[in-house]
């Protein structure tokens with residue numbers, strides 16, 4: 001769910017919600033092969049008169065409601081697309097102006113913006129720095145790997161433009177993170193990708209996104225799949241590129257996903273721990289320590305990102321922008337009431353409620369919780385529908401990293417709350433050992 005109630009703020013219960021606003025909808029200046037959003041241009045009937053640019057009226061309504069719906073020390077706005085920089089710097093100057101207009105006393109307002117980087121220039125970077133935006137920059141690795149899918153409308157790679165953006169972001173000291181799509185190609189070149197991001201891009205924070213799409217994703221909403229059509233884990237038709245595959249050829253396979261994470265984890269552990277920030281690994285360390293996983297995909301309940309289109313239509317999640325998952329429109333309802341609505345809550349809690357038996361019995365349920373429900377379109381080995389397509393890869397990675405994460409935590413004086421090497425598991429093993437040696441002594 002998208003609201004967390006925690007401690008008090010300003011004498012009242014703290015409340016927080018999160019929306020990914022798409023002020024230009026799915027419109028983009030480039031044409032990445034695997035973009036899950038470009039197809040929304042047809043799905044959301046943009047052609048039937050829905051303006052792809054968020055009007056000033058909708059923008060102000062949104063900012064006002066988003067602030068009014070929260071009671072917390074920091075309110076974070078997220079701007080996505082499509083490509084939001086197509087709107088120009090002045091559009092975002094207006095955003096900042098409206099945020100100031102509604103900013104409550106003692107509350108900080110922060111912004112993050114996801115971009116393909118190709119339109120960034122000095123003016124943009126000065127603005128982003130001045131207003132302390134956190135920029136998410138999409139880059140898939142070295143030139144060959146990046147250009148394989150991240151192409152412009154003429155089919156040419158965008159690598160050189162994105163590298164210019166990298167230099168500009170560094171030059172202006174803009175706070176940024178890299179977002180790298182793990183597809184059928186990048187997944188097989190894990191070290192090249194990681195070392196490139198570390199050494200050439202000097203990425204302050206690496207985020208990796210597994211690319212998983214069924215061939216039917218343009219028209220079929222997640223979780224409306226027929227149970228009888230779901231293939232069993234291990235079925236060859238789940239391998240991308242296979243002639244009869246049900247997933248798009250650019251997807252990462254479950255095994256390749258696990259291998260990708262393991263390869264990078266080992267390199268990070270050997271050389272870069274404490275120096276390079278890899279979002280998944282930091283999140284695992286937090287979770288093993290007993291804290292909540294900061295990533296919605298690996299958390300118990302869905303926690304991040306209702307999505308809002310330029311006309312004010314709101315959807316349960318960025319990955320669920322389909323008519324079946326529309327929760328309302330900010331011109332008719334308040335954002336807060338949509339975030340608290342029974343449908344939205346059922347969506348959030350469904351993540352754990354709908355786990356398969358295989359997940360419930362899994363050693364790494366605490367770290368995974370069946371990952372994102374939009375990827376749960378296969379059957380377990382026992383035949384139960386609703387298992388995550390990436391399950392085998394996730395399990396392989398967690399089993400591989402378990403011991404090292406426990407070691408890192410102990411070495412830094414932290415508790416190990418979960419995993420095969422947790423404090424309680426070790427205590428139990430010690431007790432069993434002393435019982436055994438006591439029995440041994442009694443026999444002699």
Ligand code: SF4
Nearest residue numbers: 296297302304317372
């Ligand atoms: S559906 Fe997936 S991406 Fe959306 S909030 Fe849930 S876990 Fe996150």
Ligand code: SF4
Nearest residue numbers: 359362368370391395
């Ligand atoms: S690793 Fe697989 S079985 Fe375990 S919780 Fe994740 S999806 Fe479920």
